Each structure stands twice: as C-alpha cells, then as structure tokens.
Amino acid sequence: MIKGVNKRVIELNGINSDFFDKALLYIKPEHAITPEDQLDLNARAFLRTIAPKKKHSNLAQILITLNIIALIAIAVAIFAIAYL
Numbered sequence: 001m002i003k004g005v006n007k008r009v010i011e012l013n014g015i016n017s018d019f020f021d022k023a024l025l026y027i028k029p030e031h032a033i034t035p036e037d038q039l040d041l042n043a044r045a046f047l048r049t050i051a052p053k054k055k056h057s058n059l060a061q062i063l064i065t066l067n068i069i070a071l072i073a074i075a076v077a078i079f080a081i082a083y084l
Contacts, residue, residue, distance in 0.1 A: 008032050010043050015051075023047055
C-alpha cells in the first residue's frame with residue numbers, strides 16, 4: 001500500500017500480464033522534468049526487461065515440431081533421390 005507519496009509517478013495500464021493490471025513507477029527526482037512520452041517509453045522498456053518471456057502455446061510448439069520433421073523428411077528424400 002502506498003501512503004503519503006510526494007513524488008512524480010507514472011502509471012502504466014494494459015501491461016499484458018497474467019497477474020497484474022497496471023504498474024506504478026516512481027520517477028527519480030533528477031528526471032522529474034523529462035517529457036511524459038519519453039517517460040512512458042522508458043517505463044515500458046523497463047517492464048519488458050523484468051517481465052517473464054512468454055512461452056509458445058502448445059499449438060505453436062506442435063507447428064514448430066511438424067516443420068522440423070517436414071524439413072528432415074525433405075532432406076532425406078533429396079538424399080535418397082541423389083544417391084540411390
């Protein structure tokens with residue numbers, strides 16, 4: 001809980017998190033005069049560095065596996081045609 005804060009704060013909504021709705025970041029005093037759009041860009045870049053990487057969905061993993069199998073099958077077929 002935040003009580004009696006007398007600092008500049010940037011609030012980010014829509015942060016694409018499974019657990020959180022928004023993020024509040026306290027701006028350092030030396031950057032209090034930084035333009036709002038620059039603060040927003042820096043805040044979102046910071047959140048990307050601390051957010052966990054999203055794993056591929058099961059469908060994406062299946063498609064990747066099928067593509068690898070297809071490439072191997074094509075390579076084997078080319079080898080068989082060329083050397084047999």
